Amino acid sequence: MAARTVESSSGGGLGRMATAADDRQPQVRRTVVKTLVVLAGMFGFAFALVPLYDVFCQVTGLNGKTTDTAQSLVAQDADVSRTVTMQFITRSSAGLPWQLESDIRQVRVHPGQSTEVYFTFTNLSSHPSVARAVPSVSPSQASLHLRKLACFCFENQRLGPGESFEAPLVFQLTRELPEEVKTVTLVYTLYPQDTVESASRDAALSSGGGA
């Protein structure tokens, strides 16, 4: 870094408050406009990150989400050379007085083969309510290769007091599932949907409380 000298600058006939700031107002304005543009861009970017995050996760399957619409069966022969253990975990969240159970805790499948598992929803409370089972797959690289032909998780479930409901999950692990994946865990968490649904839900249910 260079050393420096400071010299006097004769401001000439300028009044004492006629400062550099006045001469440079247009430049300052340009800088401010540029920073404001960046600012608005970054604020928009923060919101754009939400759909970008979803797309990114969908393409890469990184956060273990599965698609929320039914997929078609891929015609594949079962790869009998390997067996993958498919585990099911079910739980209820946020104090929702519901129970979700699968008829089988784990099932051993060959990649390519399609399998059907039944889940039972029970509303343990004395009020009708609406809930949805949200899936999550672990390890996340398996989520791209788990195809759901039918699933209760595509829609909300409405249950009256004490009511039970059995629904199937039909899935297929495709043969492209990486070799190193020996166990796939599918977790269903029940979330209350009353607040989400409140705008559209029908009058019959509006008398009910819910969590």
Added chain:
Amino acid sequence: MATLPPKHRLEYGDTDTAGSAEVHHDRPRGLMRWVLTTNHKEIGTLYLIFSLTMFFIGGIFALVVRAELFQPGLQLVQPEFFNQMTTMHGLIMVFGAVMPAFVGLANWMVPLQIGAPDMALPRLNNFSFWLLPVAFALLLSTLIMPGGAPNFGWTFYAPLSTTYAPPSTTYFILSLHIAGISSILGAINIIATILNLRAPGMRLMDMTLFVWTWLITAFLLIAVMPVLAGVVTMMLMDINFGTSFFNAGGGGDPVMFQHLFWFFGHPEVYIMILPAFGIVSVIIPTFARKRLFGYASMVYATASIAILSFLVWAHHMFAVGLPLVAELFFMYSTMLIAVPTGVKVFNWITTLFRGSITFEPAMLFALAFVVLFSIGGFSGLMLAIAPADFQYHDTYFVVAHFHYVLVPGAIFSIMAAVYYWLPKWTGHYPHHRLSQWHFWLSIVGVNLTFFPMHFAGLAGMPRRIPDYSLQFADFNMVSSIGAFMFGASQLLFVVIVVMCVRGGRQAPAKAWDGGEDLEWTVPSPAPLHTFEHPPQYRPLEHD
């Protein structure tokens, strides 16, 4: 090589009459003078006083936490209140103490160091300061609201801060919005000032490191404060308008909150340390009586740290279940930051090498910064190792790490800056003996407080919990004693500053004989108006 630049004479016309500008226009007196001021020095002072106030409020919250943790078991406060204290301590220290202190120093010193008459946008400057008391009055008022203050930690992870949050969270969001707008406006002002109001002849690569680091910090603020604003807006909508940005039940994703938050949060931690690098880089050359070693590499290192800070956010999230590739990427990119940071530490040490060092209080704090910040940097490297982080995650080791970079890092650099520039601000030197006491009490207090936390953390003590197992009792008792010692010694700091404002040994214009930057060419105390005619600045040829 180590010769000082030739002494220069400053002969701009109105030095002797400077400060008499009040004669020319009617200035409001009393309180209104401070409410309406557009003067960069007065606004800088307001920022610094505000920051000091917040430092004590946040400090009291920290002492409540440390008092509760003095012994295992629950003695003084309930867990709910403990959580509010940890949250408010973090928020106030980050947004209310450290950031405004640096903005205050920038207000005071950036125009003086670049030869500008004031900030580029003086009225905006006034507005961005007065937003702060509003923001923090709102935030502090949540303490007396039903349901209590925010209790979810300063990182306010959703859905803890949305679905399970107290009703006061909406006030917290508004307060963060206002504080964020204040920071953004301050940053715009600093960028506009530095880019447009430099003395004629001063190129970017002639600016002091303090000005450089603040320019880069201001760009970081512009880039990430809007993201914070976006995140809290999404929280607001999730809480009040039924959206599901972070609610898995409605198709949202809580992990996305962490990505968005740390995309803001990691650059934010550099916002709190880059100006500290700048301060230390002007103080060490002054008291080593040598020019800063490796000026250009310092500038490039600062810029690289700023750029890298956008690529490392997920190292705060190693334990959320990232895929292996992501863990590796964020681990290596985080470790990469050690390179430019190492360049800086190397340059400071080389500046000291064979210098004529004197140990004025500012220099003591700057040297302590170099040593203790490096400790914080090394524990950061340990935390960067993804497989090891699973053990350290959410333990007191993390608390020790970030307090080492923030307290003897950012806070010590602010104190160094205050001791360094007090003669310029007040015209008096701070009391030498008392400031030495302040330094030694602080450094002992800081290390007593935070060093044992490393051990408690490695032994598995979780953070943010009001109680702990018996085996952590000794570490915590030492930490609490250190914390009260550090807190009490800051009262001495206030005494020193007040004494310095009221009187003391007169300081000449060039208060430190190694001080070569432009601020030492104006009288001490600096008159209200300086550099009304820009000084002609001409860098000398390289040796």
